[in-house]
Amino acid sequence: EVQLVESGGGLIQPGGSLRLSCAVSGFTVSSNDMSWVRQAPGRGLEWVSVIYSGGSAFYSDSVKGRFTISRVNSQNTLYLQMNSLRAEDTAVYYCARDWTYYDSGFDPWGQGTLVTVSS
C-alpha cells in the first residue's frame, strides 16, 4: 500500500528551525519527484518545494534561501529543513509524489503536519 506520513510539526518561535519528515511506503522516494505543499489557516494551497529524482531542487520565492528539501534513500524519507521561520510560515505542510514531469499531478498526498510559528 502506498502511504506518506508527515511528522515533525509543532510550535516554534519566530526565527527558529524545524525539520519535517515524510516517511514513504509503497514506492521509492529517490526514484520519484517529490513536493511539499502548505496551507496556512484560512488560506489556499501553496506549493513550497520540489526535489526531482535526479536530485535537482526548486523552491517558491517565499521560502527560497530559508528552506531546504532533501531525502535519505536508506530511510525512504523526504525532509524539509525550515530555518528562520516566520509567523507567515504557520501552516499544515503536506508531502506528495509529484508526477508533473509526466504531465500529471500530485498523487498521493500525506495527511499533513501542522507547523505553528508563534512567540
Next chain:
Amino acid sequence: DIQMTQSPSTLSASVGDRVTITCRASQSISSLLAWYQHRPGKAPKLLIYKASSLESGVPSRFSGSGSGTEFTLTISSLQPDDFATYYCQHYNTYSRTFGQGTKVEIK
C-alpha cells in the same frame, strides 16, 4: 511568474446541480494544468491532469476542459461528497502554482 486565478471564490449549489469553475492563467500554459478536490481535514485529491484527463478512480461526473489561458472544471451533477474546495494547478520545470481555490457550498 505565471499567476492562476480562479472564479468564483465561493459557489453555492444544490445536489444535482451542474457546476462550473473557471481557472485563468496570466499567460499561455498549453495544457499543463491539474485540478484537485480538498475536503477539510483530508489530503487533497487529484481529479484531472493535463487539463482534461480524468484521474483513475475519479467519478465521470467530473470533467476538465481548456487550453492556453482559460480552463474549466465541470461537475455534471453535484453529489453530497462534492462539497469541498477545488484548486487548479499549473506546473513547469521550476515551479508549481495553485489557484486561490473555489469553495463549493451547500445552497
